[in-house]
Amino acid sequence: MSDLLAEKFGVQNVGSLERVASVALGSFLLWRGIKKPSLWSITAAVAGTGLVLRGATGHCSVCEAMGIDTSDGMPVAAKSGKSISPSAPEIVSAQTIGKSAGELYELWRSPEGLRQIMAHFADVTPLEGPTVTHWKVKGSGPLPVEWDSELTVEQPGQELGWASKPGTMLPNEGSVYFSPAPADRGTEVRVRFRFEPPLGAAGMAISKALGFVPKAIASESLRRFKALAETGEIPTVAGNVSGRGVSDALGVSHAQ
Amino acid sequence: MRALCWNGVNDLRVETVPDPKIVNARDCILRVTMSTTCGSDLHFIDGYLPTMRQGDVIGHEFMGEVIETGHEVKKIKIGDRVVVPSFVSCGDCWFCQHDLFSCCDNTNPNAQMQTPLLGYPTAGIYGYTHAFGGYAGSHAQYIRVPHADVDCFVVPEGLTDEQVVFLSDAAPTGYMGADFCNIHPGDTVAVWGCGGVGLMAQRSAYLMGASRVIAIDRFPERLAVAHDRIKAETINYAETPNVLEALREMTGGRGPDACIDAVGMEAHGTGMDYVYDRAKQAIRMETDRGTALRQAIMACRKGGNLSILGVYGLMDKFPIGVIINKGLTMRTAQQHGQKYVPKLLEHTVRGELDASFLATHRFSLEDSPKGYDMFKHKTDNILRAVFVP
Numbered sequence: 001m002s003d004l005l006a007e008k009f010g011v012q013n014v015g016s017l018e019r020v021a022s023v024a025l026g027s028f029l030l031w032r033g034i035k036k037p038s039l040w041s042i043t044a045a046v047a048g049t050g051l052v053l054r055g056a057t058g059h060c061s062v063c064e065a066m067g068i069d070t071s072d073g074m075p076v077a078a079k080s081g082k083s084i085s086p087s088a089p090e091i092v093s094a095q096t097i098g099k100s101a102g103e104l105y106e107l108w109r110s111p112e113g114l115r116q117i118m119a120h121f122a123d124v125t126p127l128e129g130p131t132v133t134h135w136k137v138k139g140s141g142p143l144p145v146e147w148d149s150e151l152t153v154e155q156p157g158q159e160l161g162w163a164s165k166p167g168t169m170l171p172n173e174g175s176v177y178f179s180p181a182p183a184d185r186g187t188e189v190r191v192r193f194r195f196e197p198p199l200g201a202a203g204m205a206i207s208k209a210l211g212f213v214p215k216a217i218a219s220e221s222l223r224r225f226k227a228l229a230e231t232g233e234i235p236t237v238a239g240n241v242s243g244r245g246v247s248d249a250l251g252v253s254h255a256q
Numbered sequence: 257m258r259a260l261c262w263n264g265v266n267d268l269r270v271e272t273v274p275d276p277k278i279v280n281a282r283d284c285i286l287r288v289t290m291s292t293t294c295g296s297d298l299h300f301i302d303g304y305l306p307t308m309r310q311g312d313v314i315g316h317e318f319m320g321e322v323i324e325t326g327h328e329v330k331k332i333k334i335g336d337r338v339v340v341p342s343f344v345s346c347g348d349c350w351f352c353q354h355d356l357f358s359c360c361d362n363t364n365p366n367a368q369m370q371t372p373l374l375g376y377p378t379a380g381i382y383g384y385t386h387a388f389g390g391y392a393g394s395h396a397q398y399i400r401v402p403h404a405d406v407d408c409f410v411v412p413e414g415l416t417d418e419q420v421v422f423l424s425d426a427a428p429t430g431y432m433g434a435d436f437c438n439i440h441p442g443d444t445v446a447v448w449g450c451g452g453v454g455l456m457a458q459r460s461a462y463l464m465g466a467s468r469v470i471a472i473d474r475f476p477e478r479l480a481v482a483h484d485r486i487k488a489e490t491i492n493y494a495e496t497p498n499v500l501e502a503l504r505e506m507t508g509g510r511g512p513d514a515c516i517d518a519v520g521m522e523a524h525g526t527g528m529d530y531v532y533d534r535a536k537q538a539i540r541m542e543t544d545r546g547t548a549l550r551q552a553i554m555a556c557r558k559g560g561n562l563s564i565l566g567v568y569g570l571m572d573k574f575p576i577g578v579i580i581n582k583g584l585t586m587r588t589a590q591q592h593g594q595k596y597v598p599k600l601l602e603h604t605v606r607g608e609l610d611a612s613f614l615a616t617h618r619f620s621l622e623d624s625p626k627g628y629d630m631f632k633h634k635t636d637n638i639l640r641a642v643f644v645p
């Protein structure tokens with residue numbers, strides 16, 4: 001069976017111990033995603049399918065895809081983030097928004113704007129104005145994943161960069177770039193970020209395979225940013241009614 | 257409130273669900289006064305569209321009275337009687353500003369779910385799968401309408417609900433389909449399907465100056481409506497051995513200048529390719545039966561316009577070579593209702609369009625499952641079932 005799959009999905013590029021681990025973790029994520037749908041668990045479930053396949057076939061196409069992702073013309077990584085190893089995965093996402101670079105820069109930099117943009121994924125609270133913020137990942141359970149983040153680059157209308165302060169289990173750094181889009185299309189916005197996965201090399205393998213969970217989070221952040229900038233609000237089915245009651249587990253943008 | 261919920265393939269039930277509330281500042285709440293069935297609903301009722309969930313409130317073609325508005329709603333007022341297109345559109349993004357309302361960038365809360373299917377997410381729809389946003393639908397006593405100032409159109413005095421409700425979907429879809437045909441004097445437009453959408457496309461083609469309209473279906477009573485009301489010529493494909501030959505003959509050997517598909521993925525057919533599609537669809541190897549669309553492509557004159565309104569999934573055996581070699585222009589979209597509703601209201605006020613004849617059967621919300629059953633099986637000469645909550 002696994003040979004057949006391997007033939008179908010490409011040659012093996014994953015070792016055998018890792019394959020067992022992949023199947024186990026993948027099955028768990030899948031099970032959880034189906035039992036209790038949310039953006040997190042659904043994307044994780046999709047990743048889970050990938051992991052099961054990867055384990056079964058010994059081939060990881062996500063790893064390949066990640067390689068392509070990181071090479072598409074993004075400006076060189078910000079100066080900060082010394083604590084992050086060069087091999088840490090880089091996530092990129094782009095969106096065109098019908099507002100000026102200046103307005104978008106201000107909206108992202110404002111604590112209230114940032115709070116709304118990230119509300120699907122983390123609670124962001126200002127510590128020192130817009131410069132230092134506290135991030136706590138939503139739904140991360142009894143072991144909260146959190147960090148303080150500091151602005152490292154502030155170039156009005158062009159770029160904002162940030163990095164986590166030392167002492168978190170998930171060191172990360174990232175930036176957002178603004179450049180003019182053609183004709184009446186507004187501004188091209190690109191986000192990139194990298195994070196150092198916990199558990200060293202094993203964690204690295206897992207988070208590479210899970211690459212598009214962070215990818216989905218990044219692209220969802222940009223979608224929310226765009227809606228907020230263009231319409232003043234973020235689309236939501238929070239409070240949606242159905243035969244299941246109020247609110248919708250699949251709605252990714254509960255919080256505003 | 258009471259609402260019609262989807263509970264699985266061919267399992268619709270009226271249930272008690274919570275009342276909707278204002279969530280965002282541009283929202284309003286409508287008391288639904290009339291809501292109707294659409295051919296698109298049949299696709300998920302029959303299980304051909306993914307991402308429905310048990311308990312979803314369905315329905316996307318409706319009108320009502322505004323009973324509550326969010327604090328950013330400026331134009332629409334409590335008490336307004338309005339009609340609402342099926343797609344939720346923000347009015348501010350590049351797509352909305354270029355009249356591509358069903359492609360709105362800012363109204364699908366489940367964009368991450370839809371992007372892998374389409375490459376880019378579309379606007380959200382009421383009551384029409386979670387990939388399309390998961391918004392609660394209109395077969396209910398009340399509905400939440402986001403971006404009220406953009407998506408609610410105030411109904412002029414003197415029109416009945418039956419005249420207006422189809423301006424939510426069937427009429428703008430048909431009108432858009434005719435618009436895609438770039439009609440010139442002397443043109444012949446052939447329309448596959450005499451459901452609500454097809455009949456509206458036929459009437460719109462005349463409004464846009466077509467010289468002849470040819471309607472194709474197999475239900476004699478629907479063809480009779482096309483003939484008597486719309487003044488279209490008709491072909492019953494079940495009784496006509498060769499529809500292509502018939503069309504060629506009727507158009508002096510040229511073929512129709514434009515062909516509109518108002519049938520969609522559950523097309524019925526008589527030939528070999530129907531058997532092939534039916535078998536593949538039954539074992540879920542493909543989602544579509546493409547009989548009508550393939551016929552429209554073959555029938556169209558060289559250099560003509562092909563306008564696709566029927567909804568499809570991922571069809572195989574799509575004759576792209578015919579399109580290329582004959583140099584056809586193909587245009588298609590989910591309806592950009594917000595572009596067309598004002599024009600359609602004007603046509604209705606002037607008496608040039610009266611869609612009320614589509615409302616052949618009227619039900620209370622409690623009886624809506626019966627309405628869908630009749631609509632699906634096309635019994636008792638039904639064109640559309642309308643529900644009055």
Ligand SMILES: NC(=O)c1ccc[n+]([C@@H]2O[C@H](COP(=O)([O-])OP(=O)(O)OC[C@H]3O[C@@H](n4cnc5c(N)ncnc54)[C@H](O)[C@@H]3O)[C@@H](O)[C@H]2O)c1
Pocket residue numbers: 293294295296297299425426429448449450451452453454472473474475478493518519520521522523524525547548564565566567589590591592639
């Ligand atoms: N693009 C949009 O925005 C949009 C909006 C509304 C509906 N739709 C789609 O339009 C289609 C029609 O909707 P409707 O409400 O009129 O549905 P309907 O079910 O009432 O009508 C479909 C008609 O097509 C006929 N038909 C079936 N096979 C045929 C064939 N091979 N040749 C000719 N006619 C055939 C049927 O007999 C029926 O009368 C559906 O696919 C629906 O999903 C699209």
Ligand SMILES: [Zn+2]
Pocket residue numbers: 294295296297316317342425426
């Ligand atoms: Zn419809």
Ligand SMILES: [Zn+2]
Pocket residue numbers: 345346347348349350351352353359360361362
């Ligand atoms: Zn829009």
